[in-house]
């Protein structure tokens with residue numbers, strides 16, 4: 492089972508590398524499968540490469556009942572001006588939740604596991620999950636964007652102290 496990287500592990504702050512055309516192979520498919528397993532194991536709804544210590548631009552999003560969708564090299568090509576606020580959590584920040592304001596609708600361009608380019612329009616919670624995961628590829632965590640931490644502020648404070656207190 493892949494191990495989930497937890498804040499403040501430095502890999503979570505790195506910009507992940509694009510997956511090259513030559514890397515669309517069985518190994519990549521296996522990585523996606525293992526990521527989905529790790530995600531379901533911890534009851535997550537999305538997981539990004541850096542969260543399993545792979546600094547690669549790959550995301551899996553849960554569709555329920557063990558099913559998942561993989562986005563390779565995802566790129567948000569449109570974000571609506573219309574925003575929504577959702578309480579987010581993260582497998583890399585256990586027991587911490589906070590309200591994040593994000594665009595309500597996004598368009599995403601990505602490659603599937605065979606390297607084919609696809610486009611998708613997402614709204615509501617699906618758009619939120621995708622944006623949260625794309626942020627991971629850029630070293631951004633929801634706590635950076637949260638207007639308010641709704642649960643686990645003391646846990647977060649203790650983790651931050653760990654970084655600053657060295």
Ligand SMILES: [Zn+2]
Pocket residue numbers: 580581582583623627
């Ligand atoms: Zn996350």
